Amino acid sequence: MKNKFGIILPIILLSYFLILLDNSVVFTSTVKIASDLQMTPQSVAWITNIYALVFGSLLLLGGRLGDLYGRKRVFLVGLIIFTICSFLVGIAPSGIFIIIMRGFQGIGSAILAPTSLALLLDNYEGKQREKAISYYGVTAGLGASVGLIVGGIVTTFVSWRLGFLINVPLGILLILLTIFAVPSRPAQAHQKLDYLGSILSVLAILSLVNGINGSGHHIFFIALFIVLLIIFLMREVKIDNPIMPLTIFKDRERVSAYIARFCYIGAMFSFFFLVPQVLQKYYGFTPLLAAFCFMPETIPQFLFGFIQSKLANKYKNENILLFGTIVSFIGVFLLFILDLHYGYWISIALPMVVIGIGQGFSFGPLTISGVANTPKELGGATSSAVNVFHQLGSSIVLSIVVSLTASITNVITAYHYQTFLMTVFIIVPIVMAIKIKRIHS
Template identity: 30%
Template sequence: MRKWLPLVTVLSGSFMLLVDVTVVNVALPAMASDLSASFSSLQWVVDVYALVLAALVLGAGSISDLIGHRRAYIGGLALFAASSLACGLAPNAEVLIAARIVQGIGAAGMFATVFALLNSNYSGRERGTAYGLWGAVAGTSAAIGPIVGGVLTEVVSWRWVFFVNLPVSAIAIALSFVVLRDVHAPAKGRVDVLGVLTFTAAASALTYGLIRSNEHGWSQPHSWIWFVAGPALLALFIVVELKVPQPMLDLGLMRNRSFVGVLLAAFFMSFSAFAAVTYTSIWLQSVRDMSPIQVGFTGLPLAVASFAASAVIGRFLHTARPGPLIAGGLVLVGVGGIVGGLLMHGPAGWLSLVPGNVLVGAGAGLATPTLSSAAMGSVPVERGGMAAGAVNTARQLGFALGIAVLGSVFSARAAHILSEHNVPGSAEASRALGGGQAPALLRAVPTDRRAALDSALEAASVGGVSWTLWVSGLTGVLCGLAVFYLVRPDRADEHEPAPGADPTGQPVARRPRLR
C-alpha cells in the first residue's frame, strides 16, 4: 500500500486545484447575496482563477525544473492553502477575487509538477496505472466540482467551498515531505522572467477581451483593443523565447507534429468537454429553479463515465499508441456534445443532458490520461516540468477561453430568440440571462407580463444551451480528426515500442523526433 502513497499525495493536490475551477459555479448566487455583489461581477471568481492558472502554469513548469519538482509542488500547496483561507474569510467580492488570483498562482505551481513527480515515483506498468488514475481524477473533477459546491453551499455555507481545502492541503504537504521522491536534480540556469511576463500578458489580454465582449457586446471599441493586444503580446513572447538562452518553452518542439497534436487536443478537450457546463449550471439553477445540490448532481453521469474510462485505460498506457486513443476520445466528446444539442429543445430539462454527458465523460476519460503520458514521452526527462506546463496551459486556456467563447454563442442565440418573442432590449437581456439573472429580469417587469417573459426566457435559455453544446460538439469532432493525423508515429517508429517505453515496457528518456 505504501508504494501508492506518492500517487495519493499527487492526486490530492490535483483534485483540489481542478475541482476549484468549477466548484464555485453553483455557489455564485449565494456569494452574490452574502457579499452584496452583483452576480455578473462574481463571475470573475470563476474566470480569474482559470485565467491565472492557464497563464502561469507554463512558467511554473519552467521554474519547477530549476528549483526542483517536489519543492515547487510543496510551495504551491502551501500558497493554495493560505489563499483558500483568505477566500473563505473574504468580506467582499474584491477581496474574494484577489484571493482567487493568489489561489491560481499556487495551483499553477502544483499543476506544473504533477507529471514529473509521477515519473519520478513510478515506472513501467505502475506508471501507466498512476497516469490512468490521475486521468480519472482530472476527467471527473470538472463534473464533481458543482456537486461538491452544491452540497457545501446548501448544507453549510459557500465559504466551506474554500475551507475544505485546508485539511486536504495539510495532509498533502505532510505526505510530500515523507513519501515523494524527485529523482531529477534541479537544473542550473535562470528563470525566463520576460517569457513568463509576456505569455501571461498575452493570455490575459485575449481572455479578458472575450469576457468583456460577452459582457458589453462586440461593438465596444474597448473590447477590440484587447484582441489586438493579445496577438501582439504573443508575437513578443515568441521573439523573447527565440532570443533567451534558456526559454521556458522550447519552440523547437513546435516542429514535433505529435507534440503539437497533444497541445491541440489538451486545449479542445477542456473547451469541448467542460466549458459548456458553466451555462448548463446557470440555466438549471436560474431558469429551472433547481437547488445547488440538484444542479451539482446532474453532472454525476459525466463524472462516473469519465472515471470508469480513465481507470480502465490506465493499464494499457505503457504499450498503447496514444494517437488513436486521444483522437477517439475527442470524437466521442464531440458526439456527446452534438447529442446534447439535439436533445435540447422545447421543454427540455436536466434529463436531456444525461445521454450526451455520458458520452462526453467516456471520451474525456479515454483521452485525458493518454494526453499526459504522450506529452511526457515527447521530451527529455529533465524537461518534464516544461512539458507538463505546456499541456496544462493548453488545458486551462481551453477552459477559460471556452467559457468566454461559449458565453458569446449563448448570448447570440438567446438574443435572437428573445427578439422573436418581442422582448425589448433583447441583447442586454440575453447577456443577463447568461449571467444567471433570469429571476431579476422577471422581477423588473409588471406582474401581468411575467408569464410571457418567463416563456421567452425559457425558450431563449434552452436555445442558448443547445447552441453551446452544438459548438462544443462540432469542435470536438473536428479536433479529433486533426489529432488522429498529427499524433501518429513516423514510419521509422512503426515497429518500435510505445513512446516512453523500451521493449520490456520500462520508461526511457528520449528526445522527440522532429516531424
Template identity: 35%
Template sequence: MSTSETAPARDHSGLILTAIAVSQLMVVLDSSVVNIALPAIRADLGFSPTGLSWVLNAYMLTFGGFLLLGGRAGDILGRRRIFLAGIWLFTLSSLLAGLAPNAWVLVTARALQGIGGAIASPTALALIATNFTGPARAKAIGVYGAVSGAGGVVGMILGGVLTQWASWRWTMFVNVPIGLFVAALATRHIRASERASGRFDLAGALLSTVGVTALTYGLIRTPQHGWDDPQALTALAAGVVLLVAFVVVESRHTAALMPLRLFTHRNRVSANLLLLLLGGTTFGLFFFVTQFLQNILRLDPFEAGFAFVPWGVGIFAFSHLVKPLAERFGVKPVLIAGAASTAVATIWLSRITEHSSYWTAVFGPMTLFGIGVGLQFALITRIALSDVPPQIAGAASGVLNVAQRLGGSFGLAVLVAVFGSVVASADHNPVHIAHGYRVAFFVGIGYALVALLLAVFGLTTAAKPASRPAPGLAEASA
C-alpha cells in the first residue's frame, strides 16, 4: 500500500472530511427519504400493496449483501478508486430511479443504489481511519457519527417536503447533485493509493455476499409472511449455512475478505455487538414511532417527519460533545450513559396509549434516544477501528456496517412479528393498535438493556483517551 494513503491529509483535511461526511449523508438519507414517498410511488407506477415493499427491500438486500465485499475491495484495489466507483454507481442509479417509467425499472435502480452504497459507505469510514490521526480522527469520526445518526431524520423531513411540493421522483433526483459534488471533491482532494499486494478472496466474496443477502431476505420477509413461512425459513437457513462456510473459508485464506483477527480483540467484538443491538433498537423504534404518529395521532407525512427533529437534534448535539465528555470522564462511562439513555427512552415509549399526545409520549423519548445514539455511535466506531492495521481498515469498516445493518433488519423483523401476533385478530381499533405498539416497545427494551449490560461488562477498560489511552480504547495507529 502506498504511503500516500496512510499519510495524514493536512492541507485538505476539511475538504476530505466534507466529501466523506456528505457521501455518508447521501447513503443514510436515501434509506429514509423514500419512506414518505411510498404512497405517491404506488399511485404513479401501479405497484401492488405487497410489491411496493420492494422499493425498500431491493435497496436493503443489496446494501446488506455487498457491505463486506465493498469494504475489502477498498483495501485491495485502493480506497479512493473504490469510493469513487461507489459514488458514481449510486449517483447514476439515483438518476435512473427518478426517471423510472415503470415499477420494474425502479426496483432495479434501487438495487443498484444499494450496491453503490455498500461500496461507498465502508470505504468512506476506512478513509477516515487512514487519512486522519489523533484528535483529528476523533473529530472526523464524531462528524461521521452525527451525519449517520441524523441523516435518517433529515431524510424523513426532506421526503415529506419533496413529495408534498414537488414529486416523489425528486426523492431520487436529490442524490444526483450531491453525488456529483462528492465525486468532484474526492477526485480533487483525496489522495490516490496504489493497489495492495495480495489475492482477492473470491470464495469469501461469493459466500459472504450470497449469505448476507439470503439472511437479509429472510429477515425482511418474516414481518409480512410470518416466521413459519417456507421461503423465509429457507432463506434464513441458507444464510446461516453460507455464513458458517464463509467463516471456515476465512480461517484458511491468507488474504481473507474478513480477517478473523478482527475478532480477537474483546473491545472490538463488544463494539460490533453494541452497534448490532443499537441498530435493532433504532430501526424498530423509528418504524413504530412513525406508525404511531400517523395511525394514532393522525399526523400527515410532512408533520410526522418534523416530529423526529428532537431525535436528530439530540444526535447532532451530543455527537459533538462526545470528545470532551470522553476526555473528562472516560470512554466507558460515556458509553454506559448513552446506553442508559436509549434504555430509558425505550421504557418511556412502552407507556404510550391511544390517548397519548406527542408532547407527553414522543417528544421526551425521542430527545433521550437521540442523545443516547449521539453518545454511543462515534465511540463505538472509534473502538471498533482501534488498533486495526491500515491494510484491513476497509474490512473492519465493512464488518461494523454489516453489524448495524443486520442488527436493524433482525431487530425490526422481530418487533414487527411480535406486533403482528398481537393485532392479528384485532380490528383497526386504536386501542388494539396502541397495545400492539406497547408490546413491540417492550421487546425493544430487551435489546436496549442487553446493550447496557454489554457496555458495563463487555468493555475491559474505562481509559480517558486524552491522557493515557489503554489498549483497545486508544486511537488506531495509522
C-alpha cells in the first residue's frame, strides 16, 4: 500500500468542499442578495430551491456518466460548468439571471459530487481508501458549517458576490491540476447511456423535491413521483445498461448506510438551518455573530474527524460509526432538553461541542459503509446513491421538521418541537449502525 495520497485526494476534497461551501454561503447571504438585486422573498427563495432541484435531480445521471465515459473527462466537465457559473452568479446583474445561473451551477455540482467520490474509489485501495473516505466525510461535514461562517464574513465586510467569485481561481486551479495529475482510465465504451432511464430519474427526483419544497400542488407532485418511480424501477430491472443498477441495493451494509445517511444528514441539515434563526430571533445575534457561534461545533468536528481517520486502522468502521451516531444523538438530545433561558453557552454551545464530536466520528464511516464492497464498474452508481440519499435527506427531513412546526409562532415552543423531531430522526442512524455491526459480526 502506498504511504502517500499524492495530489489526487486534495483535488477530490477541494472540489467537494467547494460544492458544500457554496450551498451554505447562500444561507447567510440571501438578505443582502435580495436587497442588492431588488428581489422579493418568494423569488430569492429560488436561489436555493433551483440549485437543490437541479442538483438533486441530476445526481444519478452525473454519477453514471463517469462510469460510461471516463471519470476524469466527466469530472473536468463538471469543474468547468461549476467554475463558469460561479463567476456568472458572482456578477449577476438581476434576480432572474442569478436564479438561472444557480440552476446551471447545480448541473456542475451534480456531476462533481458523485464523480469526485468515484475518483477516490478508483485511485485508492484497502486501508488507504478507508482513510481517504474518512477525509471525504470530514469534508462533507465541514463544508456546511464553514460555509455559514464564510458567508457571514464576506457579506458583512466585503460583498456576497465574493462568496461565489472565490470559486473561480480555485476552480481554474483544480481544472489544471486534474488535467496534469489525475490519470485517465478506460471508460465502459461497450455500454450506452440509458437515455429514457436518465429522463425518468430526473423527472422523478424533480417531482419529489418540488412536492416537498415547491410553492404549491404538493400532492400532485408526490403522486407524480410515485408513478415515475414505479415506471423507472420497472425499466431498470429489465435493461442491461441501467442508469441506476439495482444490484447496488443488494448489499445490506450499503442499504443500511443509505438509510442512516438520509436521516442523519436530514437531522444535521435541520440543525444548520434552524439554529442560526434561533440565535438571531431569540438571542438577537447578528447574522455574522450567529455564523461564528457555530465554532463550538465546527472545531470539534474538524479535530475529531481527523482523529477518527487515525483510529480507522485500529478500530473497525462499524464500531466507530455506532459510537459517532450515539454521541450525535446525545448532542441533539441536549439541544432538546436544555431550555434557551440558560443562555447561548449552556443551551447551544455545549450541545454543539457534543454534536461536533459525533459528526467527526460519523461522516467518514457513513460514507465508507455507503460504498462498501463496490466493484469498480459501479463506482459512479454507488457514489451517486450516497449523494442522492444525502441530498434527499437534507430536503425531506428539513421540510418535515419545518412543516410540522410552521403553525407555532412562539420561538421557544417551535424550537422545542423542532429539536424533538431532530432527536427522533437521529435514532434511525443508531439502529442502522447496530445492523451494520451485526452484519460484520
